[in-house]
Amino acid sequence: MVGMNGTGTHPLLLSSCSGLLGMGFRGGASALAANAAVGRPVLTTFVKCSLAGGLAVSGQRGFVSLPEGAQDIGKIVSSASEKLGLGDNQFAAGGFQLALIGGLLAGIRVLGSHAVEYLKKRIVVTAEFDSRDESYSWILNWLSDHPYSKKATQFSVSTTIARGAQKINGEGGDSAVTATYYLPAPGLHFFWYKNRLLWVRTLVDLINNTFLYRERVRPAGSTVATSGAAVENITISTLGRSRELIQSLIMEAQRKFIDRDKARTVIFQADQYGAWRRTKSRPKRPLDTIVMDPKLKNYIVNDAKEFFASESWYAERGLPFRRGLLLYGTPGTGKTSFIHALAGELGLNIYVVNLSSKNLTDDTLSELVSDTPSRCLLLIEDVDAAFVQRESKDAATGITFSGLLNSVDGVSAQEGRMLCMTTNHLDRLDEALIRPGRVDVRARFGKATQSQAQELFVKFFPHPPATPRADDTSKAVLGSHSNKEQGDDSTEESSPLLSQRTESERRAQDAMKQRQTEELAAQFASAIPDQTFSIAQLQGFLMGYKKTPEMAASHVHEFVRQAGSAEVSGTAKIGYDDDEGESKADPPPTAPAKDDQDKQYYWEGSAERQHIRDEKERERRMSLK
Numbered sequence: 210m211v212g213m214n215g216t217g218t219h220p221l222l223l224s225s226c227s228g229l230l231g232m233g234f235r236g237g238a239s240a241l242a243a244n245a246a247v248g249r250p251v252l253t254t255f256v257k258c259s260l261a262g263g264l265a266v267s268g269q270r271g272f273v274s275l276p277e278g279a280q281d282i283g284k285i286v287s288s289a290s291e292k293l294g295l296g297d298n299q300f301a302a303g304g305f306q307l308a309l310i311g312g313l314l315a316g317i318r319v320l321g322s323h324a325v326e327y328l329k330k331r332i333v334v335t336a337e338f339d340s341r342d343e344s345y346s347w348i349l350n351w352l353s354d355h356p357y358s359k360k361a362t363q364f365s366v367s368t369t370i371a372r373g374a375q376k377i378n379g380e381g382g383d384s385a386v387t388a389t390y391y392l393p394a395p396g397l398h399f400f401w402y403k404n405r406l407l408w409v410r411t412l413v414d415l416i417n418n419t420f421l422y423r424e425r426v427r428p429a430g431s432t433v434a435t436s437g438a439a440v441e442n443i444t445i446s447t448l449g450r451s452r453e454l455i456q457s458l459i460m461e462a463q464r465k466f467i468d469r470d471k472a473r474t475v476i477f478q479a480d481q482y483g484a485w486r487r488t489k490s491r492p493k494r495p496l497d498t499i500v501m502d503p504k505l506k507n508y509i510v511n512d513a514k515e516f517f518a519s520e521s522w523y524a525e526r527g528l529p530f531r532r533g534l535l536l537y538g539t540p541g542t543g544k545t546s547f548i549h550a551l552a553g554e555l556g557l558n559i560y561v562v563n564l565s566s567k568n569l570t571d572d573t574l575s576e577l578v579s580d581t582p583s584r585c586l587l588l589i590e591d592v593d594a595a596f597v598q599r600e601s602k603d604a605a606t607g608i609t610f611s612g613l614l615n616s617v618d619g620v621s622a623q624e625g626r627m628l629c630m631t632t633n634h635l636d637r638l639d640e641a642l643i644r645p646g647r648v649d650v651r652a653r654f655g656k657a658t659q660s661q662a663q664e665l666f667v668k669f670f671p672h673p674p675a676t677p678r679a680d681d682t683s684k685a686v687l688g689s690h691s692n693k694e695q696g697d698d699s700t701e702e703s704s705p706l707l708s709q710r711t712e713s714e715r716r717a718q719d720a721m722k723q724r725q726t727e728e729l730a731a732q733f734a735s736a737i738p739d740q741t742f743s744i745a746q747l748q749g750f751l752m753g754y755k756k757t758p759e760m761a762a763s764h765v766h767e768f769v770r771q772a773g774s775a776e777v778s779g780t781a782k783i784g785y786d787d788d789e790g791e792s793k794a795d796p797p798p799t800a801p802a803k804d805d806q807d808k809q810y811y812w813e814g815s816a817e818r819q820h821i822r823d824e825k826e827r828e829r830r831m832s833l834k
């Protein structure tokens with residue numbers, strides 16, 4: 210293509226060299242800068258410019274034969290250089306020409322990319338989702354449900370739906386199998402939504418500079434310490450100028466995500482970076498699974514409901530829209546369980562602060578509290594754990610008592626949240642922490658009364674529902690079919706009668722079982738000394754007899770005699786419950802001597818224990834059959 214001249218000096222080389230020297234250097238530099246700005250390999254552009262410049266000049270001077278357009282450019286460029294008086298100086302002229310052409314091309318390129326951007330904005334609607342925002346989870350969840358993700362040949366498998374550093378671990382699966390999400394693999398994906406073509410893409414990985422379409426950028430303002438949390442972006446685009454389609458997609462995704470959590474209580478905890486992290490979600494715990502004084506239960510629930518419904522009442526009086534609840538009492542009496550049930554009843558999520566965390570400082574605590582959503586339960590468990598009165602219990606705890614007070618009701622504290630604190634030692638708390646305004650309701654959770662023990666038993670062994678089961682109805686229908694097949698004409702009339710009889714028999718059976726359970730519950734409760742055992746202890750005992758209420762009722766004396774020994778209940782705990790708290794029980798009549806306790810397995814070899822174990826073993830074998 211490129212011709213050679215007879216003088217031995219290659220004009221193209223001459224032109225390129227002169228481009229680097231003299232005036233051309235500046236032009237080349239600006240071309241380089243322009244090209245760097247558009248993100249293209251600079252060297253390639255430089256070579257292209259040099260070639261074009263060289264070719265144009267060479268064409269003008271007759272060294273090579275060039276297409277007409279290029280020759281015209283060459284003519285314009287050389288006439289311009291002649292006008293500037295550079296015609297005689299081959300180096301200067303070549304450099305000038307190169308700079309002019311390079312600049313021209315770079316200008317065209319920049320203009321071109323701006324034009325493309327402009328056109329894109331005019332004809333493409335794009336929504337961007339950042340993994341630091343909750344909307345990112347909506348979109349991932351939506352994408353994982355979209356038929357495209359189920360059919361895509363390139364897909365990612367995940368047991369989490371990530372939101373920044375937050376993971377939603379395997380929720381939705383049963384206990385044995387973790388839930389799995391299928392997501393389109395990183396890259397560009399096209400799919401249909403409401404008969405319109407959409408495309409989703411994640412952007413270039415800036416850290417590794419690889420072509421992954423996945424953008425990982427350091428969160429704005431983050432320090433090196435927080436750089437572990439990479440940020441990802443997803444964009445969804447469609448042709449057109451109306452945002453309606455994408456907005457409806459976002460709303461659908463949001464609804465789906467919220468529906469997914471509707472029957473669950475989501476629990477957030479502070480991570481080491483001082484940000485809330487979604488740790489788990491649980492099915493909502495019904496309030497009636499909590500065994501406690503019904504008056505107290507209703508009082509707290511109604512108080513909380515009233516609080517969340519009276520935002521304007523607080524605003525009118527200039528009062529901070531906050532409420533504090535303190536639950537105190539012996540371990541295992543249901544304080545935490547009640548807060549979970551309360552959150553379920555109110556449809557709120559729980560944000561848990563662990564005051565003993567070494568990463569927590571006054572600043573992070575204050576940030577965390579102000580970052581809670583406007584409606585939530587903020588839970589501080591074992592609030593006595595970090596402080597004894599005003600003194601920090603553990604030097605490693607990064608918060609001070611005044612930091613805690615400021616966080617819970619300082620100016621930056623979020624409005625609309627209910628602060629729930631639990632403690633086993635009310636007496637260890639500083640009055641300032643629990644003064645009215647910070648704590649509005651105090652509730653004591655005591656050990657089980659006899660009637661609570663009875664209630665627990667009935668709840669633990671629920672009597673079967675009195676409604677007909679689906680399989681029985683189908684059995685009746687099946688019966689009518691098989692009789693028909695056998696040519697029995699009377700079946701059509703007798704089938705409803707049959708099902709009616711089955712139904713009334715079942716009701717009678719259910720009623721009998723219910724009576725039996727209640728009798729056993731009464732028997733169980735009568736053996737339990739009042740306010741001696743926590744519900745958790747009683748529940749632990751019942752766990753040993755999950756399917757045999759009769760045995761639970763008959764062995765309860767043993768349990769009481771051994772003062773709540775978990776061995777009797779079949780759990781792993783060994784020895785006596787050493788809760789000195791509020792126990793009003795007399796020392797257990799057959800309590801072993803201290804020496805025996807030290808041996809731990811003092812009951813080994815006892816004939817009675819052996820009998821119980823044999824019975825349990827027999828039961829276990831029966832259940833396996």
Ligand SMILES: Nc1ncnc2c1ncn2[C@@H]1O[C@H](COP(=O)(O)OP(=O)(O)OP(=O)(O)O)[C@@H](O)[C@H]1O
Nearest residue numbers: 498499500501539540541542543544545546744745
């Ligand atoms: N009043 C109760 N009603 C129903 N279940 C209860 C009750 N009290 C305790 N339990 C059961 O006992 C276990 C422990 O309860 P929970 O953690 O709520 O007690 P807690 O008072 O918060 O204890 P701690 O002070 O040690 O944190 C849970 O499995 C819970 O279901």
